[in-house]
Amino acid sequence: MNRKMKYSLLVSVVLFLGCKDFLEPKSQSEYVPRVVQSLDELLLGDAYHSPVQITSNMLYSTLGLFDDDVAARPDMTIVDESENDFNKALLAFSWSKDMFTKLSGFGNAYASSYRLIMGCNAVLDYLDDVAGTIEEKNDVKAQALALRSFYYFHLVNLYGKPYSVDKKAPGVPLKLTSRLSTDAMPRSTVERIYDQITGDLREAERLIKTLPDEKQLRKNKRVNLPFIQLLLSRVYLYMENWEDAMRYAETVINNYDYMIKDLNTVKEPDRNSNLSYPNYYDWNNSEVIFMLGDLNDIISLAITSVTVVVTEGTETFKKSTVVCVASDDLINSYDPNDLRKTRYLVWESITSKQSGPKYRIPVSKLKVGTDYNFNTGWGNDWGIAFKITEAYLNAAEAAAMVYKTEGDAVCQTKALQWLDKLREKRYPTGTYIELTVAKVGDLVEFVRAERRRELCFEHHRWFDLRRYGMEKLKHVWYDRNHNPIEYVLEKNDPGFTLMLPASAFENNPALEQNDIQGEL
Structure with a gap:
């Protein structure tokens, strides 16, 4: 078994389907990362949504x-x-x-997003305990934070009301660790999700700026600094924070x-x-x-x-x-x-x-x-x-x-x-x-x-x-x-905001029944 597969299994044993699986205790894998390179491989296998990814995820199939x-x-x-x-x-x-029930595997953006978030969380959880240089750890952490931010941004814009309409409305459960828990997890507000996204993206920006220029500006299928700044401009635009949206967009236009x-x-x-x-x-x-x-x-x-x-x-x-x-x-x-x-x-x-x-x-x-x-x-x-x-x-x-x-x-x-x-x-x-x-x-x-x-x-x-x-x-x-x-x-x-899938409620009593309507 190659190392990439081993460390993918580390996350796959605790992957979840919506709230059901990430609240359900499961056995831990025997494969525990010891060096930062293992977490870097884990990112590729379980955090990047890519054509070569081990786990098939569907984030966009219905959106178009x-x-x-x-x-x-x-x-x-x-x-x-x-x-x-x-x-x-x-x-x-x-x-x-009835979309997600009848389409089966199509369009399950909820479960797919949380699978990818779990990959990011696993990397962040283990980062302090592995051997590696500060530069290597900063690089891995910046990637994990940026990817997790994007997946939460995608989720909250599917399952939460627009920030500009009602930022106090229910968003999605905010899971920030891969650790197993039997505690119920309520939906965080749209505002809380956006605060997490912007905070994580700014930290990712700070970390990646500590790296050499060739890593900041890489074009090798890895998160880079301009992507983080472009995503910040998009998030601030959705928040109607016009000044920061313009500032970050200008940075991307002028600096590269x-x-x-x-x-x-x-x-x-x-x-x-x-x-x-x-x-x-x-x-x-x-x-x-x-x-x-x-x-x-x-x-x-x-x-x-x-x-x-x-x-x-x-x-x-x-x-x-x-x-x-x-x-x-x-x-x-x-x-x-x-x-x-x-x-x-x-x-x-x-x-x-x-x-x-x-x-x-x-x-x-x-x-x-x-x-x-x-x-x-x-x-x-x-x-x-x-x-x-x-x-x-x-x-x-x-x-x-x-x-x-x-x-x-x-x-x-x-x-x-x-x-x-x-x-x-x-x-x-x-x-x-x-x-x-x-x-x-x-x-x-x-x-x-x-x-x-x-x-x-x-x-x-x-x-x-x-x-x-x-x-x-x-x-x-x-x-x-x-x-x-x-x-x-x-x-x-109300149809402009998707309802949480029924699977999310099976083992998460903190979710309210009025959060669900069929499967959409």
Whole structure:
């Protein structure tokens, strides 16, 4: 048994399913780490959500179908009658309360997040007792704190109300140790979770700054300083702490050599040629600061495919195709000359000859081609990218809010400048015209629309809709008989916040029964 497997077992014996398992005593593993290198290996095996991770975790599989960037195809009457997966996407698309029960392993973000948090906690618990240099320990601790912060941020934005709406509302149980306990654990408030996140991220920032520059700025699949600072800017943006959100975003923009990719250098993909497809989620992309997550997590449900029957002339054959597509509302939000419309949103045709209905599919910057497989994904590809483009948008929104609330003209100018730097790389060379106050109109509204266009299908939109005020949201599904069915979330609808899964209540009496409603 290799060392990585040994120390993965250290955590796997105490992994839990929601609150049930982390409150249930279990036997300890015989493998106890003695040196810091063992904890470093433990991080890779049980704390990083990655394509090569030993334990399969699903954090995002349902998230891509919640928002208004997706729509259901109206022509699914051609679905093969033997197809069993047709309604999988509907469960998330309709915000069904039975989603997690009926989808089984799909979308169990609650259990998956806590499994990863347990890996982080185990590393932090053992850190003081292992041999190693101060530099080595600081490095491992910074990574564990940063990763744990991200997973709690993900959890609280799924299962807690938006910070700006009710920070005193119940969030999620805050588990900060891997030690076994039979004590019940109530939900901490949204505010308490955010305090833990920001405190841990600032400590991670302090620790990683003690390391040599090459470790602070590494691009080797490990947490780095710019990622920590970008995440801080995002968290502060959600907290409506505009000054700190802008300060951290500016730091990422100004202190490092990440560059906005010029889409003029990216040809429009040819659906018949794999070689024509750019891979935006790549360490060689000048925008990429850090990557996390397994692409299978992203595509397993978000672009669920079904088998359809296609007839061309006298020939009838079956083809795998997507159920959900990019919404007209998103597509129409792009200017005619905006290159993102064709570089980010990929055409999909239901026939082999590219005739018939064509749609833009919700894979955004993910690598696709003629031989991609919706069910198995693309192997060791990444599913989440943290990019410099977000820093520009975080800074612009924070500055726009300062201008709106305080009338600070300097912040207005800054917001326009950051938007121009991003947008000029999104239009054909020589055609872009800088923004003016008159053209923009409501600056905050414009920034948020730009954020949608730039970050579509990067798993920001649902969380953004929540923090913007949870306005009315409607999805239209089409059944096999082509009949439209409407699903609606009203303004401030409780459906904007997921209910804790039933499994969380089985051994945690501190959770209140009104915290649960079905499985959503």
